[in-house]
Structures are given as structure tokens and as C-alpha cells.
Amino acid sequence: MEPRVRPFENPTPSRLQRLWLSETIRLREEHAGPLEDSEANRRAQAQGGALSERIQTRAWLLGERDGQVQALQHWLQGARLAGLFLLLLAILSGSGLAVAALGDGLRSVNVFWALGSLLGVHLLLLLGWTLSLLLSRDSAGALGLVWLWLSAKLARDAQAAQLAPSLLLMLQRQRISRWGLGVLVHGFWLLTLLTALLTLLALLATRRYGFVWESTLLGGDSFIALTHALGSLPALLGFSLPDAELIRASGDSVLASEQARLSWAGWLVGVLVVYGLLPRAGLLLLCLWRWQRGQAALTLDLSLPGYSLLRERLQPSSERLGICDAAPAQLHQAHAGSSVVDSQGAVLVAVELDPQRSWPPPLPNGISDAGVIDSREQRKQLLDQLSRFPPARLLIACDPRRSPDRGSLALLGELARSAAATRICLLPPPPGETLDSARLDDWYRALEQLELQHSNSLPLSWLEHGHD
Known part of the structure; x- marks a missing residue:
């Protein structure tokens, strides 16, 4: 029986994964002391390249040996499961928003209560995200933190607990964590609002709703001004805008005319699209663009002490004989394998x-x-x-x-x-x-x-x- 080959858990790791694992190994060595790395250093030197490439090669080899690569794969699997959970939550939330806004069709729909149900939470959280973007240096956001927490829990790997902090630390150092998690946040809300829109259209197409506005303190002129202010932008895109007489009449009772129903329904859908879907779609594209740019420029900070100590080991100015480092507290268990790259003789x-x-x-x-x-x-x-x-x-x-x-x-x-x-x-x-x-x-x-x-x-x- 020939020795069993032990292939990489991930034969072609992405650049972000290599940088991420390098940061994880650096933090691990800072807290637990230097690892036994003679073989990893030798193979990294043999592969050549700049110091950053050698550090990444060393970190990946140590991660394969000590289980960090497998933990990384488990964390990514947990992240996918957490993303699937958020996907289902967004679909259910969007459907719930539309149903709560329109009701069962047996009672009239208060247009501004419906609008508040559809866009209230979205606008409040969007305002909070914008303020955190302006006032905070870098913020993961509540939804981002929930996703990170779920990813670690679903990974079910003790070593995976070190991965999320090292990833956040590396991304925050380059100030791109807000953009990466922004893609998650705005993608979640875009899917939620898109589901709400589709559910809203399905309900409007299969049920007959009557629309009114009600107020004890405000008069008809105030509602006319507010309705026109909110509906002016959607009207530029072709959505209907109720006229002043229709708005004033809707304050007294539900109008039985088909034109009134269509006008209010088109106004409600237009406001949802313009103030809900379009801002989230624009911010999603912005975050995705900034994330891709930041990820392409992401590098290791070689001035950190953990990386500075590796410079002489991975790019030695002269070869030294004898013992260079003290023995680690715990040695790794030896294992065999094989190399099949250009082997002969x-x-x-x-x-x-x-x-x-x-x-x-x-x-x-x-x-x-x-x-x-x-x-x-x-x-x-x-x-x-x-x-x-x-x-x-x-x-x-x-x-x-x-x-x-x-x-x-x-x-x-x-x-x-x-x-x-x-x-x-x-x-x-x-x-x-x-x-x-x-x-x-x-x-x-x-x-x-x-x-x-x-x-x-x-x-x-x-x-x-x-x-x-």
C-alpha cells in the first residue's frame, strides 16, 4: 500500500484567504508564542517570491499542518449557511411587510400607515448606517455582527473562533470592512424590499383594496402637500400621482371608483420603489465597487512585529548554523504525505x-x-x-x-x-x-x-x- 496523499483542503485558495490565514497565524503566534516552522520556512524559501508571498506560503503550510485551513473551510461553510438563513429571513420579512401594510382586504387601507409599515424600519436603519459611515471610522453594523456570530456558531470548529476577529482586524486596518459588510446589509434589505414589492403587487392584483387617509390634527391641505412631495419623484418615472381633489375626497371616505384605487396603488408602489429599492440598490453597487477596489489593494502590513520577525527567517541575509529558536511548548504530530509535482528518479x-x-x-x-x-x-x-x-x-x-x-x-x-x-x-x-x-x-x-x-x-x- 502506497502512502496516502494528503491534498490541500482548498487546492487554489483565493488571495483574500491567504492574507486572512496569514493574519490568523500572526495573531496566534502573538498570543501563544512562535510555532515550530522549520519545514514551512524551508518550503517558503524554496518557492521564492517577495517577503509577503513567502509569509503567505508559510502561513498556509502551517495552517494545513495545524488545522487552520480546515477551520477556514468550516468557517466559510458556516458563513454560507448564515447567509442562507439571512436570505430566508429577508424573504419572510418582505412578505410580512406587504401583508401588514395592506391587511386582508376587509378594511380600508390607511395609505400613510401602509407606507410607514413598508418603509419605516428601512429608512431608520438606512439613516443609522449613514450616520455610522460618517461618524465612525469603521463599523460592522448590527446585521454584519449577527452574520459573523452565526458563521462562527455554524462552523462548529474550535479553531474557527480565531478567524472572524483576524478577518475584521485585517479589513478594518485597510478600512474596507464597512464596504464588505455593507454589501451584506444592503443586499439583505434589497431582497427584503423586492420581496415586499412582489408581494404587494400580488395582493393588489388579486384583492380589491380601498385607500383612505385619516387624521385628527392635520387638514386636507397638509396631506395634499405631503402626498405630492413624496410622489413627485416616482411620477417622473411614470408612477401615478393622485390629484388634489382625489386626495381631499379620500380623507372623507373610501372612494369606490376604480381610478381612485389605481391611482393610490400606483402611488404606493412608486414610493416603495423610489425610496426603498433604488437607494438600497445604489448603495449595494457602491459598497460592492469599494469592496472590490479595497480587496484588490489589500496587503499584509509588514511593519507589524509578527511579520518583521519573519523577514530574517524567510529572506535570510546569511545562513546560520545551530539552534536559532527555543523549543515550542507543544510540538505538532508528525505526518507523512507525498509530492507529485515534477518528480523523477x-x-x-x-x-x-x-x-x-x-x-x-x-x-x-x-x-x-x-x-x-x-x-x-x-x-x-x-x-x-x-x-x-x-x-x-x-x-x-x-x-x-x-x-x-x-x-x-x-x-x-x-x-x-x-x-x-x-x-x-x-x-x-x-x-x-x-x-x-x-x-x-x-x-x-x-x-x-x-x-x-x-x-x-x-x-x-x-x-x-x-x-x-
Whole structure:
């Protein structure tokens, strides 16, 4: 059985997702301390590019290893579910507004109460959004915060809790969070008002409504002026505008004429379109335009301390030997994988063999001998070479008389991720010696956890031809 390939959760992450995950890793390291990142740094250096690209590559590799990439996918799934919930809420709210405005048709409709039911909450929240835009540096808005909260709850991933704060922090730093969440807010209200309009038209088409206005304090002239003021803009778009006599007569009783009903219905629909749908549609387009512009200009702030510390590690001015960083409080669990990008050839390498053992064995033509890895420098040199020229087949020889500690297993996993296919050979003991069965069982269990195929003899035929 060949080692199972562990592909990316998202093979082609978007630019925003890479920047987002970089910010999440930065905040995580600020709160919990530096992560063990030697392999991620090496692969980011091998890929090349500007410092920002290397930081993003490092963050994505660490996210894949530690589960942040999977948490990101869970958060996005939760965000879609939260968006679907808001979509259904908008449809139900719009239908409810229209039904509340017109009623069941058994009683006359007070045109200004109906207008208040349709546009009152919308206009109040629109005024609040405009004031927050003018007075606040950046605001997520109540609906935006509800969406973020629902997204985190529906993600059902403990690590996803770090994603929403890092996203907001990154977007607020560039002052584009208001535009991104503005798309959500105005899209919600546009759908709500559009549903209200369609429901209103359906009710007007299937029921007969009578329209009146009622007031104890205000006279007919005040209602005539108010009706004409509100209906002047819709009238420019072709919607009907009741004349003064019709408005004055509607204050006394419900007019039975068909023309009066059509005139009031057209006025109500026109006011809803002009003061409801059109402002929300315009603001939605504005927010979408500003969001796309801001997203295209979004970059990492390399002056932040968390990114400044990575400059020497990802773009070193000189190579250093020895220990550079203190050991982390908790090491990640090693895992294997494979690389299938431009891999060719076969390589044999040994890990920490007894110097008295005869090595290497006679090898067929076409197989490269990478020697024995005993030191940190040799390990780094080989990994750099395999990163540039990944082999199609890699055979790693290990001495089962040594214990399979965390460092050696991490090395095996890292080597396996540099080749298309990897096998482990647990070498037989020298003549006159026997292997410790308990220690050999430890090796078997560890290699099974790494999902690496292993044997007790050198599979040179597989190494040469790709099959046994």
C-alpha cells in the first residue's frame, strides 16, 4: 500500500484567504508564542517570491499542518449557511411587510400607515448606517455582527473562533470592512424590499383594496402637500400621482371608483420603489465597487512585529548554523504525505546508521545514493535538494535498534512529503545480534501512523522499476 496523499483542503485558495490565514497565524503566534516552522520556512524559501508571498506560503503550510485551513473551510461553510438563513429571513420579512401594510382586504387601507409599515424600519436603519459611515471610522453594523456570530456558531470548529476577529482586524486596518459588510446589509434589505414589492403587487392584483387617509390634527391641505412631495419623484418615472381633489375626497371616505384605487396603488408602489429599492440598490453597487477596489489593494502590513520577525527567517541575509529558536511548548504530530509535482528518479537515503555498518549496498544504475543523515546540516542540505528535485521514489533505511523518537519520525514524514512515493526499510541487525521485539513494535506502530509502507529488506526492485 502506497502512502496516502494528503491534498490541500482548498487546492487554489483565493488571495483574500491567504492574507486572512496569514493574519490568523500572526495573531496566534502573538498570543501563544512562535510555532515550530522549520519545514514551512524551508518550503517558503524554496518557492521564492517577495517577503509577503513567502509569509503567505508559510502561513498556509502551517495552517494545513495545524488545522487552520480546515477551520477556514468550516468557517466559510458556516458563513454560507448564515447567509442562507439571512436570505430566508429577508424573504419572510418582505412578505410580512406587504401583508401588514395592506391587511386582508376587509378594511380600508390607511395609505400613510401602509407606507410607514413598508418603509419605516428601512429608512431608520438606512439613516443609522449613514450616520455610522460618517461618524465612525469603521463599523460592522448590527446585521454584519449577527452574520459573523452565526458563521462562527455554524462552523462548529474550535479553531474557527480565531478567524472572524483576524478577518475584521485585517479589513478594518485597510478600512474596507464597512464596504464588505455593507454589501451584506444592503443586499439583505434589497431582497427584503423586492420581496415586499412582489408581494404587494400580488395582493393588489388579486384583492380589491380601498385607500383612505385619516387624521385628527392635520387638514386636507397638509396631506395634499405631503402626498405630492413624496410622489413627485416616482411620477417622473411614470408612477401615478393622485390629484388634489382625489386626495381631499379620500380623507372623507373610501372612494369606490376604480381610478381612485389605481391611482393610490400606483402611488404606493412608486414610493416603495423610489425610496426603498433604488437607494438600497445604489448603495449595494457602491459598497460592492469599494469592496472590490479595497480587496484588490489589500496587503499584509509588514511593519507589524509578527511579520518583521519573519523577514530574517524567510529572506535570510546569511545562513546560520545551530539552534536559532527555543523549543515550542507543544510540538505538532508528525505526518507523512507525498509530492507529485515534477518528480523523477529514485533516491536511497539512510538515517542515523551505525558507522560500522557497511553502507551503501550495491545499487542498480539510475539510483542516487544520498548517503547517511547524521547531522542537522546534512538534513537541511538533503531537504533543500529534494525540494528542488523531488524524486519519484524514495527509499529510507532506518536502524530499528534505535528508538523511533519524535525527531526521527518528523524527519521521515518530511522526507516522505518531498517524494511522490516513499518506502521505509527497517534494516536487519548485524550478524550475532537480535532486535528488541518491543522496540520493533514501536517502529511498526509509528510507521503505520505515518501511513508509510515498510519492510525488513531493501526493495531495490521497486526502487529501480517502481514495482516489486
